[in-house]
Amino acid sequence: MPRRVVVAGYGMAGARLAEEIRRRDPAGERVALTVVGAERHAAYNRVLLSAVLGGSLRPESVLLQDEGWADEHRVDLRAGTAVTGVDRSARTVTLSDGSTVDYDVLVLATGSRPWLPPVEGLVTEEGLAPGAVAFRTLDDCTRIVDAARPGAPVAVLGGGLLGLEAARGLAHRGNLVTVVHPVGHLMERQLDPAAGRVLAAKLATLGIETRLGVTAARYLPGDGLKLADGTYVAADLVVVSAGVRPASDLAEAAGLATDGGVLVNDALCTSDPRVHAIGDCARHPGTVSGLVQPAWEQAAVLADLLTGANPAARYRGTPVVTRLKARDVDLAALGEVHTEVDSADAEVLCLQDATRGRYAKLVLREDRVTGAIVLGVPDAAAAITQLFDRGTPAPADRLALLLGHAATAPPASPVDLPASATVCRCNTVTKRQLVSAWRAGARSPADLATATRATTGCGGCRDAVRTIADWLATT
Numbered sequence: 001m002p003r004r005v006v007v008a009g010y011g012m013a014g015a016r017l018a019e020e021i022r023r024r025d026p027a028g029e030r031v032a033l034t035v036v037g038a039e040r041h042a043a044y045n046r047v048l049l050s051a052v053l054g055g056s057l058r059p060e061s062v063l064l065q066d067e068g069w070a071d072e073h074r075v076d077l078r079a080g081t082a083v084t085g086v087d088r089s090a091r092t093v094t095l096s097d098g099s100t101v102d103y104d105v106l107v108l109a110t111g112s113r114p115w116l117p118p119v120e121g122l123v124t125e126e127g128l129a130p131g132a133v134a135f136r137t138l139d140d141c142t143r144i145v146d147a148a149r150p151g152a153p154v155a156v157l158g159g160g161l162l163g164l165e166a167a168r169g170l171a172h173r174g175n176l177v178t179v180v181h182p183v184g185h186l187m188e189r190q191l192d193p194a195a196g197r198v199l200a201a202k203l204a205t206l207g208i209e210t211r212l213g214v215t216a217a218r219y220l221p222g223d224g225l226k227l228a229d230g231t232y233v234a235a236d237l238v239v240v241s242a243g244v245r246p247a248s249d250l251a252e253a254a255g256l257a258t259d260g261g262v263l264v265n266d267a268l269c270t271s272d273p274r275v276h277a278i279g280d281c282a283r284h285p286g287t288v289s290g291l292v293q294p295a296w297e298q299a300a301v302l303a304d305l306l307t308g309a310n311p312a313a314r315y316r317g318t319p320v321v322t323r324l325k326a327r328d329v330d331l332a333a334l335g336e337v338h339t340e341v342d343s344a345d346a347e348v349l350c351l352q353d354a355t356r357g358r359y360a361k362l363v364l365r366e367d368r369v370t371g372a373i374v375l376g377v378p379d380a381a382a383a384i385t386q387l388f389d390r391g392t393p394a395p396a397d398r399l400a401l402l403l404g405h406a407a408t409a410p411p412a413s414p415v416d417l418p419a420s421a422t423v424c425r426c427n428t429v430t431k432r433q434l435v436s437a438w439r440a441g442a443r444s445p446a447d448l449a450t451a452t453r454a455t456t457g458c459g460g461c462r463d464a465v466r467t468i469a470d471w472l473a474t475t
Contacts, residue, residue, distance in 0.1 A: 002032040005306055006093055006101055008083040008250065009109030010037020012046060013279025013295040015064050017107060018075055020303030028074040030307050034101055035075055036093070038082035042067060044138050045456065047292050050162075050325055052141045054169030059138055064456065083110075086254040088272055105274055105306060108251055108262055112244035112280035112290065117157060121219040122240070131221045132238040135166045147237045150174040155225050155235035157216060159186040161290075161324060163241035164199075167208050168326035170239070177208045178233050180225060184213040190322045190333035194352060195359045195373045199331065202357035202376070206328060246281045246289060261289060266314040268302050276302055286317015293425065294318040321385060321425060332381040334388050336363045336371025346370070349398050360402040367393040379404025389422055414464040415471045423468070424454035424461040431468065438472045445469050 005021070007014045018035050025031050037043070043064040051057040070077035078095065085094040092100045114134040116123050122132055133143045135156075144166075148154055151174055156167045159181030167177045179186075185196025186203075200210045211233065218226040224235035246261035257263045257271035261283030268276045268284070278298040280289045287294040297318055304313035324331040341348045347364040353376075360380055363371035369388045374381040380402055387394055387401075395401055414423060419432035429452045437451035445466045449455045455462045 002028060002030050003104045003306070004032050004102055005034070005105045005107065006083075006103040007033070007035045007107045007109055008093065009107075009111055009279070009281075010035050010039065010043050010077070010079060011109065011111045011279070012043065012064070012292060013111065013299060014107075014109035015043030016296050016299040017109060017278060017302060018070075018073075019065075020299050021307055022073045022075070024303055024307040024309040026073070033075050034078065034103075035070070036078045036081055036083050036095060036101070038080070038096075039137065039139075040080040041138055042069070042079070045292075046136075047325065049135070049138065049141055050165030050169045052138070052169075053135070053144060053166060054172040054327060055145075056172075056327070059141065062138070083250060086250060086275075088254055088275070091274065103274075105276065107302065108270070108275065108277040108281055109279050110247040110250055110281045113247050114240060115243040115245050116240060117216065117242045119157075119216045119219050119225075121221070122216075122238075128240065129219060129221055131236070132219060132240060135162060135239050135241040136244070144170070144237070144239060145173075148173060148175050149236065151176070152236040153178070153224070153234045154237045154239060155180060155233045156239045156241060157225075158240065158242035159183070159210065159212070160189065160241070160243060161187060161322065163239075164203070164324060165326050166239050166241050167203070168206065168329065171207045172327055178235070179203075179208060179210045180214065180216055180227065180233060181210065181212050182215045186210065186212070187324070187333075190337055191373055192338055192361065194350070195333075195337075195361065195375060198352065198354045198357060198359040198375055199329075201354050202329060205357070244280070244290060246283065248281055251275075251277065251281070259283060266316060267305060268298055268315055278302055284315065284317065286315070288320050291318075291320065291322065293321075293428075297428070319388065321388070329375075330378045330381065331373075331375045332385060333373045334371060334385060335369070337361070337373050339363045339371055347398075349402060351399075351402050362394075362398065362402055364394055364398075369394055377402070377404055385425070386421065389425065414467050423464050424452070429454040429461075434465065434468050435472065438469070443469075443473070 045062045048062045082096040083093045084096050092102050114136045153176040154170050156163050156179045159179045167179050171177045185193045186199050215228045216225045217228045225233045248258045248262050251262040252258050262277040264277050264282045264284050279295040298315050301313045301315040304310035321334040339346050350361045352359050358376035361373040372384045417431050421431050433452050442448045442451040454465050
């Protein structure tokens with residue numbers, strides 16, 4: 001009899017886990033799978049929401065599964081329904097429609113929720129005040145687009161990754177955007193102060209103003225924001241993207257161990273061995289939440305364990321590579337980004353060209369890349385990321401590497417990459433896997449995406465996959 005597995009959450013992590021389980025157990029002989037998701041939509045790619053906001057992608061184009069996927073793959077999907085309680089003794093979950101579902105194994109994939117800053121007048125008993133919208137879901141995108149009249153001023157609360165992607169999308173739509181950020185430079189988790197300044201200058205050339213090192217004190221519906229320094233930011237609409245918090249309330253109510261997320265071990269088990277957690281709600285010491293690659297690597301490991309495909313599978317963490325997905329801005333940050341140039345135990349190089357919006361910082365230890373910030377130098381970003389992923393020695397000419405000209409750096413064309421090279425980092429898809437999928441009948445970029453999942457993460461590898469497909473068609 002198959003084990004009853006209930007997945008609480010039908011976001012990116014929950015949907016990926018369902019796919020990984022059915023890849024290993026297509027007929028449902030080992031796992032009887034129920035997926036419960038509060039959103040009415042099919043699972044969609046949150047990474048691409050900024051492209052929806054900017055108008056370059058339609059909402060339906062970011063869906064991860066089509067409407068009939070669950071039925072075709074023997075998945076009991078309860079969309080538009082939330083898990084409201086867990087009885088670990090009886091091994092049942094209670095749903096928002098009043099029903100209950102039994103489980104042998106429960107997987108929490110509840111994701112995260114927006115953090116709302118304590119700004120006077122911003123939050124009411126019903127949620128955000130009129131004229132303010134959080135940027136987190138596909139429905140949020142629709143609300144923002146409907147409210148953001150072309151040419152109207154918009155304020156974005158938050159200068160982190162998502163806030164800047166929202167700001168760029170709105171600026172592309174023709175809005176006058178001001179980003180308000182309480183820290184002295186943008187994306188402080190991923191950038192050092194110098195890189196943050198160059199990024200702010202680059203955004204200014206794209207019509208995005210930044211107000212840094214100051215908090216919003218009061219929200220004035222229809223007028224904008226009064227800042228803590230006494231100044232004002234005019235705005236017809238305020239978009240809130242001030243960070244997220246793991247959605248761990250369900251786990252806490254069930255008595256599971258939490259600490260800034262649901263604590264999990266390398267088998268992705270919580271403090272109850274019958275309950276697992278993956279994605280943004282989970283806290284594992286080897287990774288940072290909020291990124292797609294860790295969630296999908298966790299889903300693959302957990303699918304191996306739940307189906308018995310690989311009982312020895314373990315999640316050891318994911319090296320962090322962050323990319324800002326904003327039109328006309330090419331930014332990658334990875335590993336140790338805050339190591340200073342004068343560090344005594346690391347080799348650190350830094351080049352800055354603020355006039356042209358370029359900044360490159362490289363951190364090496366024992367000739368290996370351990371960190372980098374690369375803004376406005378895409379060839380260097382590709383080469384450095386490959387070295388970081390592989391853990392291979394960096395070329396002796398560090399300056400050429402920073403400029404993307406190193407002779408021993410990975411070649412710019414994906415056609416020239418070795419078979420072992422990772423093309424899609426989000427899904428850990430190598431060139432060899434793409435070639436194998438092509439030979440097995442996946443003869444277009446769309447077919448390659450279906451077969452390997454390449455391009456279904458941040459979308460940054462789309463051009464590389466298309467180039468490889470074109471090359472394979474002529475060989």
